[in-house]
Amino acid sequence: MNPHNQRKRVFHLHVQEKDACCTSGHEHRHRPSPASSAADDHHHGHHAHAHAHAHAHADACCSPGEASGSTPARHDPPPTGTSQVRYRIDKMDCPTEERLIRNRLETMPGIVRLDFRLLDRELTVHHRLADAQPIAIALQALDMAPRLLEAGTPVAPVPPVLSTRLKILLTLSGLAAVAAEVSTWTGGEESSWLVVALAVMSILSAGLPILKKGWIALRNLTLNIYFLMSLAVVGAVSIGKWPEAAMVVFLFAVAEAIEALSLERARRAIRSLTALAPDTAEVRVADGWQEQAVARVAIGSRIRIRTGARVPLDARVESGRAALDQAPITGESLPVDKQVGDVLYAGSIVTDGVLEATVTAVAGDSTLARIAAAIQEAQAQRAPTQRFVDRFAQVYTPAVVALAVLLAVLGPVLFAGTWGEWLYQALVLLVIACPCALVVSTPITVVSGLAAAARHGILIKGGAHLEGGRLLKAVALDKTGTLTQGKPALTDAAPFGDLPLAEALLVAASLDEHSTHPVAQALVAGWRRQQPDATMLPVEEFAVLHGHGVKGRIAGQVWHLGNHRLVEELGVCSPELEARLAILENAGKTTVILCAPTGPVAVFAVADTLRPESLAAVTALRALHVEPVMLTGDNPATARAIADQLGIQDARGNLMPEDKQAAVAELKDRHGTVGMVGDGVNDAPALARADIGFAMGAAGTATALEIADVAIMDDDPRKIADFIRLSRRVGSILKQNIALALGIKIVFFALALAGHATLWMAVFADMGASLLVVGNGLRLLRK
Numbered sequence: 001m002n003p004h005n006q007r008k009r010v011f012h013l014h015v016q017e018k019d020a021c022c023t024s025g026h027e028h029r030h031r032p033s034p035a036s037s038a039a040d041d042h043h044h045g046h047h048a049h050a051h052a053h054a055h056a057h058a059d060a061c062c063s064p065g066e067a068s069g070s071t072p073a074r075h076d077p078p079p080t081g082t083s084q085v086r087y088r089i090d091k092m093d094c095p096t097e098e099r100l101i102r103n104r105l106e107t108m109p110g111i112v113r114l115d116f117r118l119l120d121r122e123l124t125v126h127h128r129l130a131d132a133q134p135i136a137i138a139l140q141a142l143d144m145a146p147r148l149l150e151a152g153t154p155v156a157p158v159p160p161v162l163s164t165r166l167k168i169l170l171t172l173s174g175l176a177a178v179a180a181e182v183s184t185w186t187g188g189e190e191s192s193w194l195v196v197a198l199a200v201m202s203i204l205s206a207g208l209p210i211l212k213k214g215w216i217a218l219r220n221l222t223l224n225i226y227f228l229m230s231l232a233v234v235g236a237v238s239i240g241k242w243p244e245a246a247m248v249v250f251l252f253a254v255a256e257a258i259e260a261l262s263l264e265r266a267r268r269a270i271r272s273l274t275a276l277a278p279d280t281a282e283v284r285v286a287d288g289w290q291e292q293a294v295a296r297v298a299i300g301s302r303i304r305i306r307t308g309a310r311v312p313l314d315a316r317v318e319s320g321r322a323a324l325d326q327a328p329i330t331g332e333s334l335p336v337d338k339q340v341g342d343v344l345y346a347g348s349i350v351t352d353g354v355l356e357a358t359v360t361a362v363a364g365d366s367t368l369a370r371i372a373a374a375i376q377e378a379q380a381q382r383a384p385t386q387r388f389v390d391r392f393a394q395v396y397t398p399a400v401v402a403l404a405v406l407l408a409v410l411g412p413v414l415f416a417g418t419w420g421e422w423l424y425q426a427l428v429l430l431v432i433a434c435p436c437a438l439v440v441s442t443p444i445t446v447v448s449g450l451a452a453a454a455r456h457g458i459l460i461k462g463g464a465h466l467e468g469g470r471l472l473k474a475v476a477l478d479k480t481g482t483l484t485q486g487k488p489a490l491t492d493a494a495p496f497g498d499l500p501l502a503e504a505l506l507v508a509a510s511l512d513e514h515s516t517h518p519v520a521q522a523l524v525a526g527w528r529r530q531q532p533d534a535t536m537l538p539v540e541e542f543a544v545l546h547g548h549g550v551k552g553r554i555a556g557q558v559w560h561l562g563n564h565r566l567v568e569e570l571g572v573c574s575p576e577l578e579a580r581l582a583i584l585e586n587a588g589k590t591t592v593i594l595c596a597p598t599g600p601v602a603v604f605a606v607a608d609t610l611r612p613e614s615l616a617a618v619t620a621l622r623a624l625h626v627e628p629v630m631l632t633g634d635n636p637a638t639a640r641a642i643a644d645q646l647g648i649q650d651a652r653g654n655l656m657p658e659d660k661q662a663a664v665a666e667l668k669d670r671h672g673t674v675g676m677v678g679d680g681v682n683d684a685p686a687l688a689r690a691d692i693g694f695a696m697g698a699a700g701t702a703t704a705l706e707i708a709d710v711a712i713m714d715d716d717p718r719k720i721a722d723f724i725r726l727s728r729r730v731g732s733i734l735k736q737n738i739a740l741a742l743g744i745k746i747v748f749f750a751l752a753l754a755g756h757a758t759l760w761m762a763v764f765a766d767m768g769a770s771l772l773v774v775g776n777g778l779r780l781l782r783k
Contacts, residue, residue, distance in 0.1 A: 079112045082126040085135060087146040092121050093260055095439045096224045097144065099390070103222050104138055111135075118443060122149070142216055170253055173206035177246040184243045191240045199242035207233065207249035223397045225434040225766075235427040236759055239420045247760040248431070255767030259440070259774055265781070276347030277368050281312035284356075294363045301359045305350050314366045315344045315357035322353025329367060330457045330714035374459055374711070384467055385734050386442040393435040400433035407753075421755070428752045431762035432745055437769035441737035445777030449730040452780045457713040458723050465692055465709040467734075469727025472626055472692065473671040475720060476664055478678040479632035479642055482696050482717060483617075484608040488518050490526025491589060492605035496577065497598075504602035505530065508594045510537040511552050511561045515544070519590055522606045549592070560595040572599040588638030607638075610645060613718050618646045620721035624728075629667060631660045631686070660686035677720060694720060730780065737773040744769040 078084060092098060098116050101123065105111050110129040116122075123146075125135050139146040180198035184190050203211075214230025217223070229252050236245035283292045284302035294312045297303070302318065305311055311324070323335040329345040335352075338344065344357055346366040363369065404426040411422030446463035453460050460466050480486050495501045509527035512520035513536055527534075539552040548569065549562015560566060564581055567573045577600055581591045589605040621628045629650040632639050636653035643651030652663055660676075664686045667674045676683065676690035679697065684707060687693030695708030697715045712719045748765040751757035757765075 079126050082112050082128055083132070084124055084126045085132040086122060086124045086149040087136070087139065088149050089121050089123055089139065089144045089146050091144050092116075092118065092123070093256075094118070094436075095443060096226065096436065099439075100142060100217060100220060100222050100224060101139070101144065104142055104220055105135065108134065108138065142220070143212060166257070169205045170250075170257065173202045173246075173250045173253060176202035176205065177243070177250040180243040180246050190242055196242050199246035202246035203233065203249050206253035210249060210252060223401055225436045228401075228430045228434045229763075232427045232431045232759060232762075235423060239423060241424065241759070244759045248763050251760055251763040252767060255763070255771060259767070259770055265778060276310065277363070277366065278310050278312050282306075297359055297363070299359055299362060303357055303359060305344070305355050305357065307350055307352055307354065309350055311344045311346050311348045311350070311357075313346050313359045313363060314361040314368075315359050317342045317344060317355055317357050320353060320355040322355045323351045325349040325351050326714075327457075329371070371454065371459055371713075374461060384464055385738075386446065386463065389435075389438055389442050389738070393439055396435055397433060401430065404429040404433065417755075424759075425752055425755055425757075428757045428759055428762045429749070431759060432748045432752060432757070432765055434766050435741070436766060437741035437744070437773050438738065440770055441741060441773035441777060442734060444774050445730060445733050445737060445780065448777050448780035449726060453723065453726055456719070456722065457716075458719050458726075459711040459713060460723070461709050461711070466727055466730055468673065468692055469675075469710075469724050470731045471673040472675050472724055472727075473673055474627040474629055474667050475621060475675040475677060475694075476629045476631050476660075476667060476686065476690065477717070477720075478660075478676075478683050478686075479630055479634060479639065480608060481679050481715075482677050483614045483630065483646065484610055484642065486608065488522040488590070488606045489609045490523050490604065491607050491609065492584060492603070493526070494580075494603050495601065496580070496593075496603050497596075497601040499596070499601040501602065502531065504594055505604075506534065506537060507554060507559055508561050508592070508602065508604060510539055510554060511542070511550050511559060514539060514542045514552070515550055519592070519606045520550075523592060523604060526604075558597060561592060564591060564593070567593050567595065567600060570595060574600075577603070586637055586641075588635070588641035608634075608642075610642065611715065611717065613716050615646055617717035617720060618648060620718060621724075622647075624721055624724055626721075626724060627671060629663075631655050631663055657683065657685050661689045664689040675720070677717070694723075726780075733776055733780065737776055740772055740776070741769050744772075 089097075089101075092101070095118065098118060101116075102114060105114060105125065110127050111125060112128060113126040115124040115126070117124075123139075125132070127135065129135070136146055136148065176198045180195050180202065183192065183195045183198065187195070189195065210226055211230050211233065213226035214228075217227035218230075229248065233245045233248055236242075236248065277294065279294060280291045281294050281297050281301075282289050282304045283297055284290075284304070289304060297313060303312065303315060305322075307322070317338055317340050319340060321337065321339045324338050324344070325335050326345060326348045329347055338353075338355065343360075344355070345368065346363075347368040361367075407429060408419075408423045408426035411417060411425065412419050415422075442463075446466060449466050450460055450463070453466070477483055493501060493505055495504060505527050509524045512523045515521070537554050539554055541558075542550065542552040544550055545560075545562060545566060548566035549560060551558060551560045553559070560570060564573075564585075567577065572595060577593070580603055581593075584591050584603070584605045587605075587607075589607040592604040592606065593600050594602040594604070618628045627650070628646075628648050629652070630639060630643050630646075630648050631652050632642075633655055634653055636651075639651045639653035643649075652659075655663065660683060664674055664676050668689075668691070673691045675692040675694060676686045677694040677696060678684075678687055679695065687695070687707065692709045693707070694710045694712060696712050696717070710723055744765055748757055748762060752762070
């Protein structure tokens, strides 16, 4: 079985397991578990309680990583039965070196897969060799200066692009090349000893690395820019064009340095996202507090974070209150208040306050570390446009080299001119032919897009998903926890008799304070918001009425609080009450009635409430001509009530996990490319079936970071539209870059064939196009 089919088979087994696991969790949404506490029957097992229970169940039974993507391109695991070795390659600066390494290693027996992280200059080789030494020998033969990185070794800093020595050599080369040109213009002789000496000085100063790489490319039968430039320089020297040979070398070396600086900017953008946590933490020890390296801090340790400091490790607050800037992790623009029990993410900044917290993950397993790993993994994946460009270059470059050879051989025969003139034009054509601008444009644009997204709390798991976002025609959104808060809240309170509403709400909250049911707690929380300074009334003879509600004695009077069935059982229901309850229940709300001995005195309603950002999120999707669809396990009335508030036409309720998966498949048949937004656990089958799966609130969920194609680090659904806009912008820039690279080449092809182009003009055309597309791609970092 080939690895592709094997990964698909394993994936489908995982989804079947997830279906079985999450289906049972979903059923809790509609009927309470027998193991639930008596309080769980308080308000007829409302869906909000059941959702919370289903969530807990799913978290317990679904292990991380069991729901991977629908295609193997999401996160390819290491090939079965292979070993891996990781190298730092300091001389791998651009896709040209990557292609050279691919051509050399992919043909070696025992090599299974190569994973490149170009910006970090790292290569991981998956192999079936008894000894990895032949890999290192092959890399050394390519003059790539490989350094073995042991497992778990932290990424070493990338050396500076422009060293002092390189600056001196470039300056010397430039001065000598310009002097050679000036001597030629003033003396009119290209082969005088002064011109030749200056040209040789220029070539030796900046051209030796280029000529060496060209020779290595020739030995490995690789037609890259170094081979073509070396051929152009040797050819120019052979026909006496010494000043032009020197100028070609100098301009090419300068352009390479500028291109490397541009790539360094993208590298810094990525590094700024992954190097946020401090190196030390203030840890509590027997005799006080002590600074320790984060690598030595164990789970369960007590740490202290002061105002202005960064959180060193993922932790849970044990004491104190503080405001934290979580923008580096979640992209949230405003500080978030933290108190006892709240989660802290490594890399976030305490803006006001002091906290003590218990470490919940070691440094290598923190949310920040998982983000860094995901970004590095994304760099290794090649986007569709990059794969197309690589295939195009493999055909295009040899074709143009063949054309240049024909031009040099047949030009003097078929047209006027000398052999030297046509050889010169052929050399010009070779320099123009290099697809460097075309090849470098895609990875720099994609990496810039990934970095720009991560800065704003959108973690994209590879260029394929970044490019694919622009094709989305519909997005299916899970209701609970995505469009809504995911927990019930008191939405309605109205008197039903002579008792004042404030007094009725106090009595109801006093009764419900003794219950742990989410609906009861929502009513208590609603009372606290309205009367923050009031105190509860003492309740005697409290009892749970299973499946109906609760009762208790307050100030000598018996009160009942519960659902519609309780009122009917007490014999105090009326047509007027029925009508009021029907209005609330048809709106998807859970009704709670407070009854005195004389009858109902107040009606309350509890429901899952919309997130403040949900309406803007749906509006933004519609503005992008993307159809929003709501999928939920709740009843259709609740689904319709929420959908009406958001203006969603297509809302589907009572859906099991497999029903959501089927709904996504049907949407794909109708719309084409479809996304699915969920919590990354219970919605695994639907996330897998979608073209792009989005996990919400992924900062606190390791599973979501593992299985999603796009992880929204906070709970802001507006970022779905942000992602689509970014994807469309990336697609637009990629098209611009391809048009620029090919357009410039076409113009200079015409000039070369007409005999009006020179070698240094060809270098300007090639490297100028490279710098244009790199700069164009880097514009994404400003967005």
